[in-house]
Amino acid sequence: MQLKTKLSLVTCALLAASTLMAEDYVSIQYVQYDENEDRASISSPSIEISKDFGVDYNLKLGFTADSVSGASPTWYDTTSGASAYSRGKDIHKDDVTYRNINYEDDRKAFSALFTTRFESRNELKVGINYSTENDYEARELSAEYLYYLGASKNQSLSFGLSYQDNEIDVVCIDNEACDTSSGASGKTMDLNVVSAEIGFTQIINHNSLAKVSLFYINEDGYLSNPYMNVVRSDDPNSSFVDVVAENKPSKRVAYGLTLQYTVALTDKLSSNSSYRFYDDDWDITSHTLSTELYYELGESWILGGGLRFYTQDEAKFYSAGYFGDEEYASSDKRIRPFDAMNYKISAEYKVSSALSINAGFNYYDQEDNYQDDLDNFNATYYNIGLKYNF
């Protein structure tokens, strides 16, 4: 009995040590993302460093630099020589079209996450995120507390809260950013986002666990796309329409539920499945179902494959066609009704006990019932990277 206890303690210590050692690493990842017909292309190198300080503290630092180019679809006046985003009134219908407008952007994002483990091994994580783009800046502060229920640590509760402060530089193009008194060429608009999440994790047996989470998101501020237009027409019989800025509500409240189930089906094969329900006061309801399988081939390879299915309803102020005098109006394709499938394969090769390299290929396929240029929203993206434990 004493021997068994001692062996158990040694095993625990080894497992704990291996887990903690695995926390010290440098990870580099490069992702290339391309949508069909050159609608969008993103090159994204990123790096993450994780370092333990004793057994109670960990610091993760991350940096990403995205380079984005492509075209975003919207309505515009084809006769305008000033800008493809130009808006105007009493434009002949024949001169109004829905086409892709070219754009380029760079995004840099920095993140830091500090973890403190208490004597009970409960954890507090505090994080900051900062990202900047040509016309956008975001700052985020987050905290998450992990609380174990009982000494066996087979059940835990997690509480998360974050606050995000966003600033959007909106260019004056016949919209709310225009100030005729000052003559300013634009205006900085605010968007504040509060997110909260409560989770419960249950270890079911030695090779499976499940987690259920409830989440809440409150967005308050400028939620429109400053470059997106809609077409308004008071008289359906008229040949003339107005091309104006889209107008989304300045508030959005969402809630949802996530179920996750992870199981080692055999010594070498594991599965990670999840379902997410989402609902908001824009009338968007979505369901997301995903599953990933991982197979350990020999001592060096991990092969992965996954599927993700997503479906959503349309927002109550969405239309692919013309609007009347409704207050809120948007033809943003992201809030239209559609289904999407994502297909994923990946491979990881352990070069040594300290170094591993990985690669993956993904295809995202979006479909709806009435758009005629669906292929524009399909995308392929691949990733390559390495991870060095030190």
Place this chain on the structure above:
Amino acid sequence: MIKSAMILTSLLLFTGCAITDVQPWEKETLAKDTMTVNAGNSLFTKFENHIYFSKEGSKGGGGVAGGGCGCN
């Protein structure tokens, strides 16, 4: 067909689970990277979440910290 298979597979995986009291030294399998989304590749997970955010009308459910994105 694929959607139906996914739903059926998920239901099968969720069934037949009896909760047992797992001791700390029995958690080696649970600690594997392959028991997490994207096999523990957090950089790729972050990027993928931004893809979904920029193409879909809903978000959330994967933790509260995600960073900002001018994708509206």
